[in-house]
Amino acid sequence: MPPRPMTDPALRIAAEARGRSAEARVAARLAEDGWQVLDQRVRTAAGEIDLIAEREGLLTFIEVKARPSLSDAAFSLGPRQRMRLMAAAEIWLAGHPGHGEAGIRFDLLLLDAEGRMRRIADAFRLGD
Numbered sequence: 001m002p003p004r005p006m007t008d009p010a011l012r013i014a015a016e017a018r019g020r021s022a023e024a025r026v027a028a029r030l031a032e033d034g035w036q037v038l039d040q041r042v043r044t045a046a047g048e049i050d051l052i053a054e055r056e057g058l059l060t061f062i063e064v065k066a067r068p069s070l071s072d073a074a075f076s077l078g079p080r081q082r083m084r085l086m087a088a089a090e091i092w093l094a095g096h097p098g099h100g101e102a103g104i105r106f107d108l109l110l111l112d113a114e115g116r117m118r119r120i121a122d123a124f125r126l127g128d
Contacts, residue, residue, distance in 0.1 A: 018066055019064070019066065021066075022064050022065075022066035022111050023040060023041070023050050023051060023064050025111065025117070026050075026051060026062065026064050026109045026111070026117070027040060027051055027053075029117060030051070030053050030062075033055075034055055035053040035054065035055045035060070036053060036054050036055065037051060037052070037053045038052045038053060038054055038096075038099070039051070039052040039092070040052075042088065042092055044087075044088040044091040044092060045091060046084055046087035046088040046090075046091055047081075047084035047085060047087065047088045048088065049061050049062075049063075049085060049088050049089065049092060050062055050063050050064040051064065051109075052092065054099055054100070056102060057100070057101040057102030057103070058100070058102045058103050058104075058105070059099045059100030059102075059103070059104045059105075060104075060105055060106070060107050060121075061085060061088075061089045061092075061104070061105075061106050061107070062106075062107045062108075062109055063077060063081075063085060063106070063107070063108050063109070063123075064109045064111070065077060065108065065109070065110050065111070066110075066111040066112075067110075067111075067112065067113075068112065068113045069112050069113070070110050070111075070112045070116060070118050072112075073110035073111065073112065074108070074110055074118075074120070077108060077123070077124075082106075082124050085106060086106070089104075089106070105121065105122045106122070106123055106124050106125070107119055107120060107121050107122065107123055108120040108123035108124075
């Protein structure tokens with residue numbers, strides 16, 4: 001079942017703060033692991049990309065999902081959102097040539113309420 005839209009402004013603000021915090025934690029971990037974070041919270045006509053990072057020519061578009069459990073987070077990315085992310089990535093790539101010489105992939109970074117983090121590298125591809 002798709003998530004219900006948040007109509008309460010306080011809930012939206014709290015969710016936005018949790019999302020920003022999760023993305024900041026992931027960006028810090030990526031930097032520790034030798035990734036260069038190129039962009040954060042990229043808004044395009046197709047949608048938003050949470051993080052874009054590159055290491056040794058591998059360009060990664062990263063979706064961050066924070067939920068009570070890692071399994072909840074893993075199942076929170078639906079097909080429609082995957083398509084929006086791919087379209088947004090195409091737009092970003094058009095404006096930033098020269099990245100991704102060693103390849104391009106989409107990763108999903110999961111965070112749970114305990115602070116555990118799990119990365120699903122190459123989480124989806126066109127046609128999934």
